[in-house]
Amino acid sequence: MRSDRFAFRSAAVAVVLLCGAGIAPPSVHAVMEPLKFESSSQESRYKALIAELRCLVCQNQNLADSNAELARDLRLLTYNMILSGSSDKDIVQFMVSRYGDFVLYRPPFKPSTALLWLAPLLFMAGGFFVLFRIFRWRKNIRPLDVPPDQRAKVRKLLQDDNSA
Amino acid sequence: MTAELGLLALIIAFCTAVVLGIVPLYGSIRRHTTCIAVARPAVWVQLVFVAIAYGCLTYAFLDNDFSVSYVANNSNSKLPLLYKISGVWAAHEGSLLLWVLILSGWTGAVTIFSRTVPDDMIAKVLGVMGLISVGFLSFILFTSNPFSRQFPPVTEGRDLNPLLQDPGLAIHPPMLYLGYVGFSVVFAFAIAALITGRLDMAWARWSRPWTTTAWSFLTLGIALGSWWAYYELGWGGWWFWDPVENASFMPWLMGTALIHTLAATEKRGVFKAWTVLLAVFTFSLSLLGTFLVRSGVLTSVHAFASDPERGLFILIFLVIVVGGSLTLYAWRAPSIRSVPGFNPVSRESALLINNVLLVTTTATVLLGTLYPLFIDALGLGKISVGPPYFNSIFVPLTVPLVVAMGFGALCRWKKDTFARLRGDLGMLLLASLLAGGICPLAMDHYSLAAASAGTLGCWAMFTAIRGLWIRATPGRRWQGLARTPRAYWGMTLAHSGIGIFVIGVAFTTIYSTEKDLSMAPGERFSVGRYEYQFDGVQNLSGPNYVAQTGTVIISRDGRLIARLSPEKRRYLVQQMPMTEAGIQAGFWGDFYASLGERLDDRGRWAVRVQYKAFIRWIWLGALLMAAGGLLAASDRRYRTVARAPVREPAAQTTPILSG
Numbered sequence: 001m002r003s004d005r006f007a008f009r010s011a012a013v014a015v016v017l018l019c020g021a022g023i024a025p026p027s028v029h030a031v032m033e034p035l036k037f038e039s040s041s042q043e044s045r046y047k048a049l050i051a052e053l054r055c056l057v058c059q060n061q062n063l064a065d066s067n068a069e070l071a072r073d074l075r076l077l078t079y080n081m082i083l084s085g086s087s088d089k090d091i092v093q094f095m096v097s098r099y100g101d102f103v104l105y106r107p108p109f110k111p112s113t114a115l116l117w118l119a120p121l122l123f124m125a126g127g128f129f130v131l132f133r134i135f136r137w138r139k140n141i142r143p144l145d146v147p148p149d150q151r152a153k154v155r156k157l158l159q160d161d162n163s164a
Numbered sequence: 165m166t167a168e169l170g171l172l173a174l175i176i177a178f179c180t181a182v183v184l185g186i187v188p189l190y191g192s193i194r195r196h197t198t199c200i201a202v203a204r205p206a207v208w209v210q211l212v213f214v215a216i217a218y219g220c221l222t223y224a225f226l227d228n229d230f231s232v233s234y235v236a237n238n239s240n241s242k243l244p245l246l247y248k249i250s251g252v253w254a255a256h257e258g259s260l261l262l263w264v265l266i267l268s269g270w271t272g273a274v275t276i277f278s279r280t281v282p283d284d285m286i287a288k289v290l291g292v293m294g295l296i297s298v299g300f301l302s303f304i305l306f307t308s309n310p311f312s313r314q315f316p317p318v319t320e321g322r323d324l325n326p327l328l329q330d331p332g333l334a335i336h337p338p339m340l341y342l343g344y345v346g347f348s349v350v351f352a353f354a355i356a357a358l359i360t361g362r363l364d365m366a367w368a369r370w371s372r373p374w375t376t377t378a379w380s381f382l383t384l385g386i387a388l389g390s391w392w393a394y395y396e397l398g399w400g401g402w403w404f405w406d407p408v409e410n411a412s413f414m415p416w417l418m419g420t421a422l423i424h425t426l427a428a429t430e431k432r433g434v435f436k437a438w439t440v441l442l443a444v445f446t447f448s449l450s451l452l453g454t455f456l457v458r459s460g461v462l463t464s465v466h467a468f469a470s471d472p473e474r475g476l477f478i479l480i481f482l483v484i485v486v487g488g489s490l491t492l493y494a495w496r497a498p499s500i501r502s503v504p505g506f507n508p509v510s511r512e513s514a515l516l517i518n519n520v521l522l523v524t525t526t527a528t529v530l531l532g533t534l535y536p537l538f539i540d541a542l543g544l545g546k547i548s549v550g551p552p553y554f555n556s557i558f559v560p561l562t563v564p565l566v567v568a569m570g571f572g573a574l575c576r577w578k579k580d581t582f583a584r585l586r587g588d589l590g591m592l593l594l595a596s597l598l599a600g601g602i603c604p605l606a607m608d609h610y611s612l613a614a615a616s617a618g619t620l621g622c623w624a625m626f627t628a629i630r631g632l633w634i635r636a637t638p639g640r641r642w643q644g645l646a647r648t649p650r651a652y653w654g655m656t657l658a659h660s661g662i663g664i665f666v667i668g669v670a671f672t673t674i675y676s677t678e679k680d681l682s683m684a685p686g687e688r689f690s691v692g693r694y695e696y697q698f699d700g701v702q703n704l705s706g707p708n709y710v711a712q713t714g715t716v717i718i719s720r721d722g723r724l725i726a727r728l729s730p731e732k733r734r735y736l737v738q739q740m741p742m743t744e745a746g747i748q749a750g751f752w753g754d755f756y757a758s759l760g761e762r763l764d765d766r767g768r769w770a771v772r773v774q775y776k777a778f779i780r781w782i783w784l785g786a787l788l789m790a791a792g793g794l795l796a797a798s799d800r801r802y803r804t805v806a807r808a809p810v811r812e813p814a815a816q817t818t819p820i821l822s823g
Contacts, residue, residue, distance in 0.1 A: 034680045034770055052552050060550075062550070062551075065399055101546070101548070102546040105548050105553070106552035106553055112544045115535075120527075120531075123528065127519075131516050131520055150364075154365060
């Protein structure tokens, strides 16, 4: 299995890198190859792609920021595919077929990631549902009798407070 | 000898913490005054001994005592003095010691600044903080001893990680920890209030300045980290949604929600149960952050499984803290009643909207950070959750938050009407639209996104300032402004900071330019209106590194604008290459150059030049938020409460109780 072999190799590389650098992010410096593009749209597509693809042997870096050998190769691959006319979708599909979803910083929507994408909506819907319940309930609340000693206590605490 | 002394001090501190965690709590429940009186001295004994231990470790660094493994792994005799001092918190063991030192410091601060709080309450607060100290001190003593020696001793240390040899990162962890650990005070107050069952407005008032102070430090810490990433990592990014960053961002978001509900609880006696829960969650997220960063679980689930000792310890500690607090909460919550009602149009409602959005954001960041770990642990494959995900969720949640913020700043407590607000809101909206629409005209191209962000940022600032103006009471405005409490000024400052931050983020994203160039010495290149000239690379050497320093001269219409010196360093001990960006900072934008690879023998180099528009506004916004928080925390009503004589309450204070 080709992908298994790759996974093993990249894991081995990762281990070596991590040990070498004492678990800190590996060699850190900006990466740049001055590349020539036919149009500025190609250049912006290239930049967008390498920003969203993950360097597989780094701790947490995209292709654009990584200085690893593999990242360099994949940048070049992306560049060449763009020049040869591949669409963004082709390039992403090619990367995923080779390295799996791990290469994508924007996880694809599928059963195993459905919760990830839908949860924020659910959280918010739940929150606002509770909110409206509170509004309806709060409007009808009557003042409560506060024991005089507590009332005096709170007054004492609040007396210095002149902000509304 | 120093190392052994430090360990001994740590053990004494641990024993004191055990006493602090048991005796005063017992005393306050059994109303035993002698036991309660133990609390304050115990706090100081613990602080002194933790400080001695910390001093011993610092001395070992200064003394180049490489027989201590921690020093040998994180220092070197050639390391500059500043980094020997900051090296103490550069790795796991030492940073935990700093954690405990700051925790002891906060505990000591509680004994000083909470003299107005009744003794039995303060005994509980100090007791809970003592228990947290027990947890962390035993973590250090049993799993992460910074004082352990190694045989045979080495003659030279392995040097501090070059990434950390930087003034920004030297002060980043203490700031961050001041924030993280500061939330333990709020947590302790919440637990103490739950134990007594007295969740009153006084409790909210005692907690408020601590929350705001801790939050301000956390804000500063996060901003420092972002600033450091910007100039040190070498490619000009300022936020990466890295799990380590998220770990500090989650308590910040939750703490922001907490600050706002505390305001409502203190002023109006509402949301009590919810506020307690937020206090528990905020501190739990601080602990979770420590767990995530320290356990190795982020690198890989398997790294955690192969060396589980430390991770497991924090995980169990986390479960005890969260589980214990929630059990206590479940026991007490039914008796907590928040009495006063309020209208859908009121400041309370605006604060609830704020809370729904902030908690949703926190939960989403938490989910996104942990999701890959769950998927991996369940054997469903490996996925990455990165900036594209977080940005696509974060932006839609933040925009309504800022809109609601402006609304809340103008709303009255309890009951307001749209009819009353309409005039103000309409005028401010118009002014924001106008100002926001005009801003992008000053840039090199018009962008609708920039205009929208400008409108949003101006809305935040204008509503905040308008709120202050109204608050200053009509008639004598200027005198009114002078008499407006610091807390209100603080709020205005912090909300304006949000506006500046929003504009900074949007304009940096939209108007920054970057270009990778291949340049020979003397060669010129035009990008936009600017001309870049490369003057070659020189070899230099620093105290513990050698560097290649390039010179990039930027001019516009023949006039010199900036002279940048991007550097590539190689640190001698760890043989680690580092990039130091050349930056000319400016209020409207930074010129930023970094040096890439050497391309040929005739001195041709790859150079990346960037213009980062409005980037300073991001940190300026954060600074304003932190300054606002500190200003609010220093409001005199938090200090003078008990000493002031009781006077006849004014008529308008009564509705607060009966409304």
